[in-house]
Amino acid sequence: MGSQMVSRRIYADRTEQSFESAEERRAQGKAYRKELPIEELGRYVRSDRDPVAILKKQDETRLPDLVPLRHERMSASPFTFYRGSARLMAFDLAQQPNTGQQVVACGDAHISNFGFFASPERRLVFDLNDFDEAAPGPWEWDVRRMVASVVLGAKDANYSDEDVQHLAQQTAHAYRIAIRGLSQQSALERYYQSIDEQLIVDRLDASSLPAFQKVAAKARRRTSVQAVTKMTELDENGRLQFREDAPVLTHLIDAPARDLRKLYREYLASASPDIRLLLEKYRLIDGARRVVGVGSVGTRCYVVLLQDAVGQPLVLQIKEAVTSVVTEFNKPNASTPDTLQRREHNGKRVVDHQRILQAVSDPFLGWGSAGGHDFYIRQFRDMKGSIDLSKLNARGFEEYVTGCGLLLARAHSQSPALHWIAGYLTKGAKFDKAMTRWSMAYAEQVDEDYKRFVA
Structure with missing residues (x-):
């Protein structure tokens, strides 16, 4: 009996040394608003850099015969340029104010990197679907990349400036509300949450339903x-x-x-x-x-x-799988999730972080190396599908970006920083407006960079 009590005490000592309650973490986040007011997140900090040089650095590790095709695809529009310039944005994000709290981040959470795929039970689910850059990093980096992509995607679809700002603010709002709501759930409830086809059908506006059903039907045929x-x-x-x-x-x-x-x-x-x-x-x-x-x-x-x-x-x-741009520019701290090995295999990094960030993942995921390069492996076209944003009406676009905000919050909620972030985010719209203001400014930066890239 005595030995059991000693054993329990030793076990408790080991696990409780760094364990803090949800209430304590939320209080810490709330108090940090005085150190970094939420409005400060909306200030875009420009840096003196050569965007073309930063992007061409990646060309050195690419297959030379495909580099012209990469540049051609990125040159189609400011939005496609943005999609292909995660490294440039990671450089810029490292110059921006942030809270210092880190999560397992997607690293490339733009709105075209959400889509449909099959669960192991053959349900059609909707979630993040690209994890090449996934790694521990500041939670704000993912939110900024997502909201800025809404601005650029909406501009690409010829929405008015007023509508663009509304869509951006709605995306940040969805993320904030979801983070605060998820923080009230248990860790297991958060872990098991997912968005499947039926849930989307139940919530979609009738005018958006045909576009969704067309994409879902096409996805089911992609095998x-x-x-x-x-x-x-x-x-x-x-x-x-x-x-x-x-x-x-x-x-x-x-x-x-x-x-x-x-x-x-x-x-x-x-x-x-x-x-x-x-x-x-x-x-x-x-x-x-x-x-x-x-x-x-x-x-x-x-x-x-x-x-x-x-x-x-x-x-x-x-x-x-190459080194994540998040890893390249992020500075780890005490809050950084311990999900990377010292000599990390980049294929394994992608797989491990995909499994963390997605509610359900491809059971065929794996990794390997050959010719001095790391790789990850998955099924090809297993009921994968994406929504053509240009085919959505204004209500459908808003519902889509709202879903993206919810899913990014669900992904971030798997990290220990959740309750701190929930405490930092207020009930009001300060955060939504700050992210919108920052993203509108960054979209102007992207337009400038795009012109230099295609010149």
């Missing part, structure tokens, strides 16, 4: 079978292979092909036991390089074609 139908052909021996479609889809020469097989073996070792056993029923029959996205163009990205014993296909995507 490995559909990908194989569109992307493959039979070779002269009747075997299935990827169809050459340069520069988007190209077959590999011998050395990269060998690297890909080595990488696939490493991936199997990283996969969960159930997926590893499942994939024993498949054989790898082809691989190809595939160009994706805007900011990702030039990184090494591949698709591999697998086939089971009855000829059914499965397509996996293998994507290079």
Whole structure:
């Protein structure tokens, strides 16, 4: 009996040394408003920098033949430029005032990086869907990237200045209200929260429903079978292979092909036991390089074609993971979540942080290395879909960005800083207005940078 009491006391001492209650953390956040008034978050601090030089630094690690395509895609509009310039914004964000509280951050939470995908139970869910830059960092960085993207996206869709400001403020409002609400829930309740197709249908305005239903129906059709139908052909021996479609889809020469097989073996070792056993029923029959996205163009990205014993296909995507721009420019402190290893494998970093930030994740996630590069692996087109913002009416756009704000808050609520942030954020609209003011100013900066980039 005595030894049990000693054991309990030792255990309590170890866990309670740095443990603070939700009330204590909220009080700390509230008190910090005196150190950094919320209005101060709305002040955009300009820095003397060369935007083109900062962006071209990334070109040094990209595949040289794809760099012109990356620049071409970024040059389409200020919004596409913004999507491809996470590194430039991370540099700028490091110059801005922040509270010093850090979370597991998405690192690239612009509004085009939210979308639909299949849960392991085959539900269609809506959530953050890009984690290449995910790492511990200031919570304000994600909010600023999200709200600024609303400004640029709305301008791209030709909304009036008044409507742009309203949409930006609504996004920040949704985040603030969600953070405060989530802080009243238990950690388990927050962990299990997700937004699925039915929840969206129940809440959408009737005028927005057709656009959503069209996207949802298209997402359900985006499977490995559909990908194989569109992307493959039979070779002269009747075997299935990827169809050459340069520069988007190209077959590999011998050395990269060998690297890909080595990488696939490493991936199997990283996969969960159930997926590893499942994939024993498949054989790898082809691989190809595939160009994706805007900011990702030039990184090494591949698709591999697998086939089971009855000829059914499965397509996996293998994507290079490089050092996060958040990690590059952020300065860790005592509040930084301990989710990074000292010699971090960047593929593992992406997978680990995706699992933290998403309510449900692709069960096929894994990682590996080849040719001196880190990669992560996932299913290709597993009911993935995104909403074309240009097809939304004003009410639909507002509902969409509101959902983005809610989901970013849910992602941030997985970190210990939640209650501190909830205490810092007031019941009033000071934060909403500050984020809007900052984002409107930053959108002007993006316009200037875009003109220099395309000059």
